[in-house]
Amino acid sequence: MTAPPHALRLRSGAGRGTLLAAILASGMVFLDSTVVNVALPRLGAELEATVSGLQWTINGYLLTLAAFVLLGGALGDRFGRRRVFLLGVVWFAVASVLCGLAQDTGWLVVARFLQGAGGALLTPGSLSVLQSSFHPDDRGRAIGAWSGLAGVTTALGPFLGGWLIDALSWRWIFFINLPLAVAVILAALRWVPESRDENASRSGGKRFDVTGALLGALGLAGVTYALIDAPARGPRSLPVLLAALVGVLGAVAFVLVERRRGEAAMLPTGLFTSRLFSALNLFTVVVYAALGGFTFFFPVYLQNVVGWSAVRTGLATVPMTVLLLIGSARAGALSARIGPRLPLTVGPVIAVGGLLLLRRVGPGTSYWVDVLPGVLLFGLGLTLVVAPLTASVLAAVADRFAGVASGFNNAASRVGGLLAVAALPLLVGLSGTGYEQPAELTHAYRGALAWCAGLLLAGAVTAGLLVHRPPRQAPPS
Missing domain, CATH: 4.10.860 (DNA Excision Repair, Uvrb; Chain A)
Known part of the structure; x- marks a missing residue:
């Protein structure tokens, strides 16, 4: 592998500064992805939102992010990865401020659409900057550090967000992005080198x-x-x-x-001639739909029916994230040794057990007895899925399509969550301000978790029937 000109080393000041910029930028996106759901009851009450308003608060962001994330990567390849990355950071920060200033649901939803578009420029940019900037000998360690530290921000997000909501206001989960964005911009301007795909520029922008x-x-x-x-x-x-x-x-x-x-x-349809690639992305949509439905209903239910505070609600799912951080590498190693079929089949079934336990949660419930076991089972099931799924998607296509395959799988996961948040309230009969009525919300919550369990079982069947060990590809000459 050839090192790019002026390739960064991880021990250098520029290398650490570049890594810091990528981690803080990803942290903004991950923070929003974990805390907005926790804020739904408070912002819904203050803005007098209906269920559809809460749905659009989540889906406005997911829609533009899923639709434009592949285009965001292509823009960076053609016009400069640092330039597009910085544009995404500024865009995301401005949209975050607009979210925090929202005076009604319509304003908030439009700002969330804009925020998703900024995330589509920022999300692929943070990883592509590391991939293109570091020396090949340090690239793996840089990406590993980015993944681990960004995961820590994901774990801390519900606690930090819940504290901000309780101590200040739900608006601060958006305002907190502003100082983070300033730090990213200063670090990027100081240390991140510019890079682009010269072939994309000369060809007029392949996949543009x-x-x-x-x-x-x-x-x-x-x-x-x-x-x-x-x-x-x-x-x-x-x-x-x-x-x-x-x-x-x-x-x-x-x-x-x-x-x-x-x-x-943007998405070469020839990729879908691989039955394995098609099956894995179908599996992704189904499993992440279950995850999206659960994370939409669970925080609202804990606050509006069980009566927990925002910070306690945020802390409730932290063990799930910790399990993912600790166990994903081990699950990936297990999948490499025995193949992905067994982890992708068993993982969703274990997660179903967690959802069935969490359906019993109600007023007066004990976190340690009633909530934690279900959260741990659900997290263990996801841990068996995430790393093997990502590795299998990349191995199912030729190396030259690794970027677009990874981007599409990322988009597929967001589409799954998008469709679940859109469809589940309709399927369980929740509308208007029903999320503020404990009896109506309880019925809807239990029905939604049953649907999520069914989706996970469908994913397990898909994996058991259609997923196999990816063929070993010959190393590039």
């Missing part, structure tokens, strides 16, 4: 596919709007039917455009 990204966003937006608006307007109302039609047509047009562009597409 704006049409594909817009059609993908249109398809997701149409389906999401139809699912979220159906309880209020009725599934046969004209706006819901039109939104569903637009979503389906957008999705079909996306597939046709990507197929016509071939390997120049």
Whole structure:
């Protein structure tokens, strides 16, 4: 492997500064991904939001992030990774401030759309900056440090966010991004070197596919709007039917455009000739839909029915994140030794056991007796899934498609969460301000966890029938 010009070493000041910028930037995104759900009851009460308002608060962010994350990576390759990374940081910070200043649900949702677009520029940029800047001998350690320390921010996020919500206001979970962004910008301007893919620049931007990204966003937006608006307007109302039609047509047009562009597409459809790649991404959507549904309902239920504070609610799921941090490397090593089928089959089944335990939680419940065992089982199941899934997705395609395969799998996980948050309230009959009514929310919560358990079992069946050990690829010459 050839070292890039002026490649950074991890022990140098520039190397540590570059790593710091990437970790803080990823920390902003991970922090928002874990604490906004905890804030839903408080911001919902203050802004007088309905269930659909809470859904759009989560899904506005997920929609633009999932739709544009592949485009964000391509923009960095063509126009400069540091430049696009910095643009993403500034964009994300400004959108965060707009979220914190929101005076009504519509304002907040628009700001969350903008925040997701900033995240789409920032998320791939933080990793690509490390990949392109460090010397090959230090690259693995730099990425490992980034992964571990970013994981720590994910674990601390619910506690920090819950404390901010209780001590100050839900608005501070967004305002906290501003000083982090300033630190990232200063570190990036001082230490991060600029880099780009010269082949992409000379070829006019391979995979620089704006049409594909817009059609993908249109398809997701149409389906999401139809699912979220159906309880209020009725599934046969004209706006819901039109939104569903637009979503389906957008999705079909996306597939046709990507197929016509071939390997120049944002998502080369030839990847799906690999049955393993297709099965793994189907598995991703199903399992992450269960995770997204659980993390949407669980914090709201703990606060509005069980009566816990925001900080206690945030702490409730910390053991799950700690398990992921400690066990993911071991699960990846196990998968490399025995193949991914067994971990990807057994993991969701164990997680189902956790959800069934958590369905029994109610007022007066004990954290140590009633909540912790379910959280640990659910976390153990996810731990068996995450690392083997990522490694198998990368191994299922040729090395030259590793970036786009990883990006698509990342987007697939977010689409799973997006669809679950859109569909589950409809399926369990929760609408309007029902999330503030304990009896109605209890019925919806238990029904939603049953649906999530069913999704996990579907994922286990998919893995058991369709997943196999990826073929060993010949090393590059």
